[in-house]
Amino acid sequence: MKVVNSTQFPTRDLVDYTCDELFLISVHRSQHAEITIIDPESLEIGDIFTIDAEPHEFYGICSDSNFLYLPTKLGQILAIDKFSGELIHTIQSSTMPIMSSIEQDDEFLYCIYGIPINTKYSLLLSKYCLCSFNKTTGRKNIQTNYFEGPPVFCTADDHLWTIAGKNLSCYRKTGELINQIGLREPPDFKPLVTEDHVICIYRHGLVKIFRKKTMTMQSVVGGKPTVSAPKMLSNSELCWLTQNGLYYINIKEQVFKEIKSNKKMNSSLAHAGQYAFGCDDEGCIHSFNTRNNEVHSIKLTDEKLWKPLIIQNQLLVISDDHLHKIEMSK
Secondary structure, three states: OEEEEEEEOOOOOEEEEEEOOOOEEEEEEOOOEEEEEEOOOOOOEEEEEEEOOOEOOOOOOEEOOOEEEEEEOOOEEEEEEOOOOOEEEEEEOOOOOEOOOOEEOOOEEEEEEEEEEEOOOOEEEEEEEEEEEEOOOOOEEEEOOOEEOOOEEEEEOOOEEEEEOOEEEEEOOOOOEEEEEEOOOOOOOOOEEOOOEEEEEOOOOEEEEEEOOOOEEEEEEEOOOOOOOOEEOOOOEEEEEOOOEEEEEEOOOOEEEEEEOOOOEEEEEEEEOOEEEEEEOOOEEEEEEOOOOOEEEEEOOOOOOOOOEEEOOEEEEEOOOEEEEEEOOO
16 A cells, blocks of 8 residues: 545544545535535545535435435435535435435435434434435335334345344335344344345444345354444455454355454444455554455554545545545555
């Protein structure tokens, strides 16, 4: 790895940033939501759009080839043309608050909402539902029956997968519940779904692997405690950051190993092919080769780094006041 470009980048009031095939997209919170489009090749700032809304505190922006989808504190999802900044749709599901990240496919957006219950002293959330919205029209497509929670997570592939309370549930995209498994205790991350498996992971390192077709248990694995959300490297490989490095699992070949960086890692993880990239608390970014266990590191700052992203075969990461572009070759 080597740094090929760095430029000043304001992180004050930065809420989130993401990328698609063309752009790096950041969201800042001031009196309004400020969306910045950045060219990943030159790191030059392009368009800046101001939206009269307050971004959601916990769930970030996502995008497709034409639009940005911004969740708000009021439970809306704003569909914004990412080339003109025009607000195309305001997707509103009654007065229900958003309770999961937004998932998408070519036609629909998917999100879990909480059902608010007013009491004399507070607003309670004890029931939840999964909704989908048409990207073209902004209209609600489905709303499932209510279910218990929290925590709640949602993953979309050919079906919709949720973790709500202690249940792993599978829905058709038309909203019908297909199957449900009790988990004893709720996982800490959204389910990882592959061609063959559905995988539930806990912060203390426990991994439950289910056969996707039958929703029956295949195996339970005890791994290292995780400090990051787990990622799939391939149909049978997954990894996450640990306190001191990277933990790697190959389900097919039954490989379980920790690759140590000997640095205190934080919750930032990206991946490309056989490589995983993570940041530590001392301003370094590390490349982990899951084949030969090699670790390469670059120090960028003395401060904690934000999450790394990969776009156009380049690794981008933000420090306190700079945006860095890193070549991923060894």
